[in-house]
Amino acid sequence: MGDSIDESSNAAQSAQPQRHDDDDEPAGFFRRIIGVFSPGDDTQTDETRSDASAPGAMPGLRNLRDMAVEDVAIPKADIVSVPVSISRDELVDVFRESGMTRLPVYEGTLDTPIGMVHLKDFALRHGFNGQSSAYSLKKMLRPLLFVPPSMPIGVLLQKMQNDRRHMALVIDEYGGVDGLVTIEDLIEQVVGEIEDEHDVDEDQYFVRESPGSYLAIAKTPLDEFQAETGLSLTDAEEVDEEEIDTLGGLVFMLLGRVPVRGEVVEHPSGASIEVIDADPRRIKRLRVRLPDHKDA
Structure with a gap:
């Protein structure tokens, strides 16, 4: 070989x-x-x-x-x-x-x-x-x-x-x-991870790209993101609130594995979470579209 x-x-x-x-x-x-x-x-x-x-x-x-x-x-x-x-x-x-x-x-x-x-x-x-x-x-x-x-x-x-x-x-x-x-x-x-010009600034977990669409890093705290968007991500039966506290952890729990780049995860709330960047070991960046803006 x-x-x-x-x-x-x-x-x-x-x-x-x-x-x-x-x-x-x-x-x-x-x-x-x-x-x-x-x-x-x-x-x-x-x-x-x-x-x-x-x-x-x-x-x-x-x-x-x-x-x-x-x-x-x-x-x-x-x-x-x-x-x-x-x-x-x-x-x-x-x-x-x-x-x-x-x-x-x-x-x-x-x-x-x-x-x-x-x-x-x-x-x-x-x-x-x-x-x-x-x-x-x-x-x-x-x-x-x-x-x-x-x-x-x-x-x-x-x-x-x-x-x-x-x-x-x-x-x-x-x-x-x-x-x-x-x-x-x-x-x-x-x-360690090398940030590029497409990454969210280190001092902020997420940014709003457009109405109803957010670009976020995987370690974004769920409570902060929910407070910003008014979206409840931990009430679904598939989600154990005590086991996760970040967006990346939420995606991993929903799938049961590390997703590949470009994969879209549908949340029970109606939101969609697109994996923008990931490697075989971890999730890095995500795009979250709120339920009323998924097709925008």
Whole structure:
């Protein structure tokens, strides 16, 4: 399996440009992080791995050795990707609606990935409205990394730094795509969650986007949100008020599992809760639409 992954990665790299200015990383920073734990320092027990990969595991340098790619990867069902046959206007729509700057590109199905398209390359070639020169997605493709799920995240972080890659596809034992991991996913296991410009400010739990629609972080206290909206979220039979006190906990209780990004949960009150951001271990951001505004 390892040989097939390496061959696929090498073939993709040989067909694509090897350097992109915006992918350069400050080498000193990554070397200081990666150097703390050498992947070959010692063998880890299953008990150690399970502690580090458990939901809610604390960020720290130890995770570089104790966590594997499969512990942090986005599941296949949650990957935003595009076919190589996608039109220019459709690609613009995917970039706009997903908020992603990098998208895997496949031929036929996602199990046949052929590269990655970067928003910057598209904008430089076609303008930010996608309306200039002749469109060819294949000419814009960058190579992807292909990695096994068992690879320690410290090893992958070092490989991403050396190869100047920000994204890797996780390949299962049959050669199919099993998930996706970004360099941000790996760094968050060391330094904690990295907020971006789309996140709610740290000092506020939620903001009103429009009448009846709220963007909230998962740790929003239920009592504060209910006081703001006048919506009762804990009176339903499915909800045990004594067991939960946050919006994220409410969603987890309703589903009985961690949801995937884009999943919509219908609350018994009539409200709908959309998962805006989540990883395999935790919910991050939510959009709540009140009952009278669900279809707005």
